[in-house]
Amino acid sequence: MQIVTEEQHRVLAFVDAVTGNGYRPLVSEVEAWLAYPEPREAQYHWEKVEESEAGSLMGTPMFDPLAGLSETINRIIRTNILPPDFMQAFSYMARTAGGGSGRRRVQTSPAETLIEHLTRIGWLRCHGADGETRVELSALGRALLRHVSAAGREEDLQVVMLDRDDPVAYPLLVGYLAELGTGLLVDPYLKVRNFQDLTQHTKVNRVLMRNDGTQVKEFATISLLAAAADSPIEVRASERLHDRYFIPSEGTARSIGTSLNGVGRKYATVFSTVPAEAEAAVREYHQALWEAAAPVEPGTDDVDDEPS
Incomplete structure (x- = not known):
């Protein structure tokens, strides 16, 4: 029912x-x-057209030559007049319909605009x-x-859940980043192997990391990888960094629930679009961090994985 x-x-x-x-x-x-x-569509009405004017209107979409068609057919039957082809018959009907008249379609009101x-x-x-x-x-x-x-x-909001201990979670995330094209990856705890995957499998052209004064050895390796990359990629470090984002050159920014070095290992990760209301603020804030950040420099120590 x-x-x-x-x-x-x-x-x-x-x-x-x-x-x-x-x-x-x-x-x-x-x-x-x-x-x-x-x-509303345009409104029309039909008005009678005399024989003297009907000939000049033949073939126009606003003219109906078949007004009085029943009477015309009756006349043909009574007089046994059969024109040799269709057009001649059509013309004959137009001239004789309704006593030598036709009908003209006349607009009485125009179509309504959307406004x-x-x-x-x-x-x-x-x-x-x-x-x-x-x-x-x-x-x-x-x-x-x-x-x-x-x-x-x-409809635009997209959320991808990448489970912990899932061997394909990390490759999936790298694949998602590759589909988004060029842009800024913000990841405080990015590791050398993650950076190498970015240079080989994505079009990320800017990376913003955290500088806590202990990553000198890692920064040195990343600097060499950036210099050897097929596509230009610039890496900077900031002390004021915690959250993780990918901010594409075109399109919607994405938030990343955990650092790339923990995806599929330590934590479940949520990869989701940034709400429209926050998009401008996210871009503006991280652009300011980027402009204030310094290029990575060589050193001697490595850094632990992202703390829990």
Whole structure:
């Protein structure tokens, strides 16, 4: 048994979308959308065209030469006149239909524009000023926009769970990074083997690590690997680093739950897109860290894995 009809579902979804974003719609606003979900098409009527004008309108889409067709057919049958081909028959019908007349299609009102439609159903408001018409969102339109934008962000949100003790977790993460193209990898505890994988299997062209004064030997090796890489890759170190991100040159930034050296070993890792509201702040903050960071330099000591 069908409990909710398609039309009822449309009403419920519309009201839920609007009220969920801080606006209670009027009954008239809901009914306007139900009655006119699309802009109105142009309206036409037919008017009679006399024989003297019908010939010049033949073949145009706004002319109906078959007005009075039944009477024409009756005349052909009565007079036994059979034109030699179809076009001659068509022309004959046009000249004789309805007593030598046809019908012309005349537009009575133009098609409604999208702005006119959204204004009529209450999603936009138009105001005249300085001889110009200006448009703004109504409270209803703003609530609907918030709903659609939020739905889009939910669709864009991608979360990948990489389990601990999973032998393919680390290769999967490197593969995800490779698909994202060039960009900045922020990883405080990146190890030499991870950096080597980046140079061989991804297009990452900037790496920001943490400098706590103990990684001199590791920095020296990473410097050599960067110099020998097929594609340019720049490495800098900052003392003000904790979180892990990949910020692509184009597209959405990703957060990485743990350092690459722990993926598939010590910790389960969440690799997810950064919410749209935080994207600009993440990019701006790490760009500032990058600009203040210093290039890596050689040394003698190694560094332990990321602490738990």
